[in-house]
Amino acid sequence: MPFLHPILEHVTRRITERSAGPRSRYLQTMDAQAHQGTQRAGLGCANMAHTTAALPAADKLVIHAERAPHIGIVTAYNDMLSAHQPFEHYPEQLRAHARTVGATAQVAGGVPAMCDGITQGEAGMELSLFSRDVIAMATAVGLSHNVFDAALMLGVCDKIVPGLFMGALQFGHLSTVFVPAGPMVSGLSNDAKAKVRQQFAQGLVGRDALLESEAQAYHAPGTCTFYGTANSNQMLMEIMGLHLPGSSFVNPGTPLREALTRAALERAVANTGKTGQPRIRLADIVTEKTLVNGIVGLLATGGSTNHTLHLVAMARAAGIVIDWNDFAELSAVVPLLARVYPNGKADVNHFHAAGGMGFLMRELLAYGLLHADVTTVMGPGLTAYTQEPWLPTIDSQSQLAWRDVPATSGDTAVLRPVADPFSADGGLRLLQGNLGRSVVKVSAVAPEHRVVRAPAVVVHDQQELQDLFKAGQLEKDFVAVVRYQGPRANGMPELHKLTPPLAVLQDKGFKVALVTDGRMSGASGKVPAAIHLSPEALCDGPIGKVQNGDLITLDCERGLLELEVDAATLAARSVTHPDLSHNAHGTGRELFGLFRAHAGEAESGGSPLFG
Structure with missing residues (x-):
C-alpha cells in the first residue's frame, strides 16, 4: 500500500x-x-423503431442486433x-x-x-x-x-x-x-485586463477602452x-x-x-x-x-x-x-x-x-x-x-x-514541486464565529491583508455598494456586508463586480473586506472575502442583524468571523426582511420559485435536489 x-x-x-x-x-x-440492464434487450418493436428511426441503415442494423x-x-x-x-x-x-x-x-x-x-x-x-x-x-x-x-x-x-x-x-x-x-x-494577460477594470471603476478610462481590453482577453x-x-x-x-x-x-x-x-x-x-x-x-x-x-x-x-x-x-x-x-x-x-x-x-x-x-x-x-x-x-x-x-x-x-511528463517544472513561477511550494497550505480557510460559517480563499490575498477589523457597511445588493463607491463614500476602513444574496433569497448570484472597487480601495491603503451570504466566483482575488455565509439572511442568519457601524473582525489566520456585539444586544435585535419580490420576476425568474423555496444552505451545496 x-x-x-x-x-x-x-x-x-x-x-x-x-x-x-x-x-x-x-x-x-x-x-x-x-x-x-438497458431496455434494448426487451424493448417493444415500436419503441425500438423510435430509437433508431432517424439513423443510417447500417446503424439501425447494429443497434437492432443488440450486441x-x-x-x-x-x-x-x-x-x-x-x-x-x-x-x-x-x-x-x-x-x-x-x-x-x-x-x-x-x-x-x-x-x-x-x-x-x-x-x-x-x-x-x-x-x-x-x-x-x-x-x-x-x-x-x-x-x-x-x-x-x-x-x-x-x-x-x-x-x-x-x-x-x-x-x-x-x-x-x-x-x-x-x-x-x-x-x-492566450490573449491579453489577465494582469493587464484587471488593471483596466480597476481604471474603469475609478473613471480613469471609458467603456471603449474597457471593451477593447476584454475583447483582447476573451477572443x-x-x-x-x-x-x-x-x-x-x-x-x-x-x-x-x-x-x-x-x-x-x-x-x-x-x-x-x-x-x-x-x-x-x-x-x-x-x-x-x-x-x-x-x-x-x-x-x-x-x-x-x-x-x-x-x-x-x-x-x-x-x-x-x-x-x-x-x-x-x-x-x-x-x-x-x-x-x-x-x-x-x-x-x-x-x-x-x-x-x-x-x-x-x-x-x-x-x-x-x-x-x-x-x-x-x-x-x-x-x-x-x-x-x-x-x-x-x-x-x-x-x-x-x-x-x-x-x-x-x-x-x-x-x-x-x-x-x-518532464522531471522538473518548466516554469517554477507557475508550477512547483511539493518540496518547494508557493505556500505550505492550500489557501482555503473555514471562518467561524457568531455570524455563522463561511469560507475564504487566501491564496491570492497578501498576508498583510488577511486580518481586517473595521466597521460594517451594510447593503442588500452589489449595486448599492458600487453606488457608494462612485459617490466617494467608501474612502475608509470598512467591512462590506452584502446580504440577502443566498440561494433562497435570490438564487445566490456571483458578486464578481465588487472585486474592482474593493481592490481599488485596498490599493489606496484602506483596510477592506467583504462578508456575504452570496458567492464571489472562481475569480475571487486579492481582497479578503468571507463568502457563502451560512445560515443566510433570509433564513434568519445573524448576518441579517448586522447594523451599519458594527465592528466586525475577519481573521483569516485564526479562522474567525466575529460581530463585535454582545450576545444579549444581538438577541434583542429584531429582523425585518426587505421586500425581495423583485428577485422573483423577469428574465425567467418566475420559473425558479420552487428552486429558491427548496434550496439547501450553502454548506450543503445550495441544491434543491440534494440539499
Whole structure:
C-alpha cells in the first residue's frame, strides 16, 4: 500500500463513516439498474423503431442486433459560450468514429449552458446556480431512454460540469467519460485586463477602452484562460479520473485535441465490458477517495471557491456527504503548487506548458497527498495520470500516445514541486464565529491583508455598494456586508463586480473586506472575502442583524468571523426582511420559485435536489 498522508486518511475515514447510509442506498440503486440492464434487450418493436428511426441503415442494423455498445452523448453545446463552441461538430465526429470501432452513438440530449461572464451583475445571474440542477435533471431526461451502454458528457464551464456530473451519477451503472474542449489560446494577460477594470471603476478610462481590453482577453473558441470555475472543473474531472490523462488543457481545433476526443469514445466503449475489457461504471469511479482527491486538487491549484458548493452537491448525488470541515482540514496540509491568475500572473496555457496536470499529480502522489488506489476511466490507479498525451509519427501516421511528463517544472513561477511550494497550505480557510460559517480563499490575498477589523457597511445588493463607491463614500476602513444574496433569497448570484472597487480601495491603503451570504466566483482575488455565509439572511442568519457601524473582525489566520456585539444586544435585535419580490420576476425568474423555496444552505451545496 503506498504511503498516504495521515490527514487524508483521517478525513476520508470520517467521510466514509458519515456517508454510510446514503452511500449504501446509492450503490444498491446502481446495482439494481446494472442488473436490469438497458431496455434494448426487451424493448417493444415500436419503441425500438423510435430509437433508431432517424439513423443510417447500417446503424439501425447494429443497434437492432443488440450486441455492440451503444453510446449516448449528452452535449452542452451552444456558441454563446466560447468554451462550448467547439462541441458543435463533436457529435458527428463521435458517431463516425464509433462506427470504426464497432459501436454506435446518438445524441441522447442537450442541456442548457449559460455564460456567467455575460450575466455578471445582471438579473440572469440569479438563474446561474440553479442552472446546475436544471442541467442535472436534463441529463437524466436524456439518459432515461435507457438504451445506452455508455455515456459521453460534453461540457466545460461553471455550472455545466457539476450538473452533468450530478445527472450522470443517477445512471452510475453506465460507463461514462467526460469530454473537454480545451482553453482558448492566450490573449491579453489577465494582469493587464484587471488593471483596466480597476481604471474603469475609478473613471480613469471609458467603456471603449474597457471593451477593447476584454475583447483582447476573451477572443477565441475555448475556455477563458484564467483559473476560474470552468478550468477548475477541468482539473477536477482529470484528477478524479473522468477525463483522459492530460486532456484537460489541450487547445481546441488542434490535431491532439481531435485525437483525444476520439480516444475518449474508445475508452467509453472499452469500459462497457462488451469488448473483452473489464467493465468500469461511473459509480465505481466516484467514491469517497475520489472526492477527497478532487478536494486536494482544488487546494493544490488554488481553484475556484464555487467548488465549496459544487463539490458538496456533486458528492451528495453519489450518496457521499462532505462539508467545509473536510476542506479546511485538508487545506492545512495540502501545499499550493500552482499560481495561475487570479492567484498569479500566468494563465492555464502556461500551467499546462509548465508540466500541467501530469506533473501536479505525480508530485501529490509521491508525497501521499492523493489516494492512489482508485478506479479511473483508464482502469485501476493513477499511474496513467502522471503522463501527458502526444502525437508521435509512426509509419508516416500520427498516433496518439502517452509519455512521462518532464522531471522538473518548466516554469517554477507557475508550477512547483511539493518540496518547494508557493505556500505550505492550500489557501482555503473555514471562518467561524457568531455570524455563522463561511469560507475564504487566501491564496491570492497578501498576508498583510488577511486580518481586517473595521466597521460594517451594510447593503442588500452589489449595486448599492458600487453606488457608494462612485459617490466617494467608501474612502475608509470598512467591512462590506452584502446580504440577502443566498440561494433562497435570490438564487445566490456571483458578486464578481465588487472585486474592482474593493481592490481599488485596498490599493489606496484602506483596510477592506467583504462578508456575504452570496458567492464571489472562481475569480475571487486579492481582497479578503468571507463568502457563502451560512445560515443566510433570509433564513434568519445573524448576518441579517448586522447594523451599519458594527465592528466586525475577519481573521483569516485564526479562522474567525466575529460581530463585535454582545450576545444579549444581538438577541434583542429584531429582523425585518426587505421586500425581495423583485428577485422573483423577469428574465425567467418566475420559473425558479420552487428552486429558491427548496434550496439547501450553502454548506450543503445550495441544491434543491440534494440539499
